[in-house]
Amino acid sequence: MSPRSPSPSSTDGKDYSQELQDFVADLAQLPERESVASEIEVLQSIYGDDAVRIWHPPAKETNHRPHNGNNDDETVRYEVLLSLPSPHEDISVRVLVSLPPTYPASTPPQLQLLSRYIGAFGADANLFGSILRTYISINGVEWSSDSVCVFDGLQNVLERCTGWYEEKLSAEKAGELLREDEREDAIHTRTSSTPTTKAQDSDDENLPSSHESKTPPSAIPAGIVIHTAEPITDRKSAFVGRACQISNPSEVPLILSHLMSDRRIARAAHPIINAWRCQVGALIHQDNDDDGETAAGGRLAHLLQILEVNNVLVIVTRYFGGVHLGPDRFKHINQAARNALELGGFLDAADTKKNTGRGKKH
Structure with missing residues (x-):
């Protein structure tokens, strides 16, 4: 009891x-x-x-x-x-x-x-x-x-x-993830603003975290806004959906590279599961990537197709918590993606428009 x-x-x-x-x-x-x-x-x-x-x-x-x-x-x-x-x-x-x-x-x-x-x-x-x-x-x-x-x-x-x-456990876990991100941001800010000697730089070369703190984030195409939904947590795993508007397929690798330059994303088990659709002239260009999570990219691509969403890139980051979720992981990946699409205002439902801008922006 x-x-x-x-x-x-x-x-x-x-x-x-x-x-x-x-x-x-x-x-x-x-x-x-x-x-x-x-x-x-x-x-x-x-x-x-x-x-x-x-x-x-x-x-x-x-x-x-x-x-x-x-x-x-x-x-x-x-x-x-x-x-x-x-x-x-x-x-x-x-x-x-x-x-x-x-x-x-x-x-x-x-x-x-x-x-x-x-x-x-x-x-x-x-x-x-x-x-x-x-x-x-x-x-x-x-x-x-x-x-x-x-x-x-x-x-x-x-x-x-x-x-x-x-639901209460998930909300608590999401809060912990956000607080952890805030702590790491604060540490990163202090580290970046603290002068280091040449000897310190030499010693720090063996520490991955030091490399990460010195690596500038990859440039993101001008005008791109990435909408990040709240994490979905289940049995210690977390799924974070992101979505942004694109106007040309060439923007996709630049955006993905930008996300991977964020150490909090890069450390995930599957950092950039993604799918995108982009209309250029009369042609629809589309692609997806499982990022090691078999069939996950294809499921995201199917989601974009049935929602009839164009000129959008959707990315899901999965943090593995040590417990295998089985088929439930695909449900969470799709829901995380949909949440990001709703948050960014990419879906037609009127009740989702008011949520635009509530997420974090990179």
Whole structure:
């Protein structure tokens, strides 16, 4: 369980597994609740005996009255502990399940996120609200009368929480990349402005970083503006999309050389995966380069074709984080490229025009 998530009350040393077992046995004696009892047993077999517990509200809400999973309106309440899928299996969330007396005959369950934190991130109102709407949202779980559906709802919650958590991790990783770039820029600026002796220059020839700090960036064709989208991160890999307008195929190698003169780009596993299309007169010129990422350039070229974008060069830089992503890497490469095209205003969608100029410019 996440160390910052609230834990079920256990100060009285009660055997919660036995408590639930007794409660399920009582439910099974009621014809209208037999399916509820069976469903709880199935959830225990899936998630584990200790993952399902009768819900005990805080003492201040019960006025010190006994509570056995039902309240005055006969609503059954229990909580389920869910672990996020790999590689986040050490992160858990708690979900409250409320079953009205008319479930499953004519009313769906209600799910509520009990965990205030998922990992190190505080759960926000949007996540809480989306889970509350699990059975009434168009993006939620379909419910039909006389059908038990708590498991489907819990899996939907698990997917939402996992997606939310990975977005938070990606945003955090992107922030780290940007801060690292800023630190390196500051170091590079100080190094470039500090006079060095001849002896120092001689010693530094063996250090790649010194060579990089002395190498002036390659010239970029006049009028070229490179739009850089925010990084996409997944399992420690990062994908950065860039796009710029070109007017002649001869500009492409100059732009790529300019990017490779940036040590932060050059150090990537695949620094300049690219594709371009350029119309000169009545002819369309086009090409692409995988830069070592097999078939990636061709996929970018296909993206430009289906978007019908001309006079554009799109580049994706991939930083490998040590974990192989499989086919997911192509999805991220295409998305990084599309983000850069949107950022630069190269797509026709009206809602992308307002994003022009938000990225960094080289």
